[in-house]
Amino acid sequence: MSEEERRATALLPPDYDASRYPSPSVTVDVVIFSIQDNDLKVLLVQRSGPPYVGMWAIPGGFVRMDEDLLDAARRELAAETGLHDVYLEQLYTFGAPDRDPRTRVITVAYFALVSGAMLLDQQLQASADTSDVRWFSVYDLPPLAFDHAAIIEYALKRLQGKLTYTNIAAALLPPEFSLTELQKVYEIILHQALDKRNFRKKMQPSDPSRPDDPSPLEHTGRTRMIGKHRPARLFRFRPAALDW
Structure with a gap:
């Protein structure tokens, strides 16, 4: 059916009364x-x-x-x-x-x-x-x-x-962040504490040189002072991981 034919079928009769319906x-x-x-x-x-x-x-x-x-x-x-x-x-x-x-x-x-x-x-x-x-x-x-x-x-x-199945947390984070900051976003949204070791095992890139690394993150090569601890490594989400 052409677009012209489709539009023709949508024409209403002259006596159509829209007030019949709420x-x-x-x-x-x-x-x-x-x-x-x-x-x-x-x-x-x-x-x-x-x-x-x-x-x-x-x-x-x-x-x-x-x-x-x-x-x-x-x-x-x-x-x-x-x-x-x-x-x-x-x-x-x-x-x-x-x-x-x-x-x-x-x-x-x-x-x-x-x-x-x-x-x-x-x-x-x-x-x-x-x-x-x-x-x-x-x-x-x-x-x-x-x-x-x-x-x-x-x-x-x-x-x-x-x-739990997307990386929507990226919308609430700055472009670069530490793993501690990322985990905090998850904990705030889920309203519960998460195990630090398991979270980092899931999120931290295992090998920056591997394009097939399952982690949604990649290293930036930069660090930032957070509190009084040693500088924390900064990460960002891979571009392919930003579709939610």
């Missing part, structure tokens, strides 16, 4: 994680209008009629927090009939990770719809609007799961 509203919500002060933080905005005025919520808003979902998520994130150029990954669709007191609202949630370096380059800024924007520990959240507590919990489980 039209739920669609929103996008964005869960943004970052590691700060040795803790996993999530970015929240304080609502300045009803419903849930004064309560904290995930950044988000209604999708425009002529707008793609991802474009809407980027627009709302920039408008409500000031963050832009953030990689977003679709998380899940939440559609409980009573999740929004205004009307029937289905929300498509996204999540993303923001490194400390990115935060240094971008300044958080509230919008006309929000009175404040702030980072909170995912383990010490304030009361949240709508079903946003459940959305954050779902996003956290997704992040923890992806940590």
Whole structure:
């Protein structure tokens, strides 16, 4: 079938009545994680209008009629927090009939990770719809609007799961890091201590000259002072290991 023929089959009869079907509203919500002060933080905005005025919520808003979902998520994130150029990954669709007191609202949630370096380059800024924007520990959240507590919990489980089969931790690290810093990121996200010997056995390159080394890391040839100990060797993720 040609494209012209396909379009012809999509034509509607003149008497087609779209009002025969309910039209739920669609929103996008964005869960943004970052590691700060040795803790996993999530970015929240304080609502300045009803419903849930004064309560904290995930950044988000209604999708425009002529707008793609991802474009809407980027627009709302920039408008409500000031963050832009953030990689977003679709998380899940939440559609409980009573999740929004205004009307029937289905929300498509996204999540993303923001490194400390990115935060240094971008300044958080509230919008006309929000009175404040702030980072909170995912383990010490304030009361949240709508079903946003459940959305954050779902996003956290997704992040923890992806940590076991991808190198998504790279998004929370500087380009070069020590093995101690890498392990700390894993421990913060998983919320548990890891055995140092086993972790290094899995992650540390066994031979820098081997292109088939199973480790996702490679030596940089540089060191950095960390605390009062001897300089720590610095690593980076291999380019091929950065697909998550």
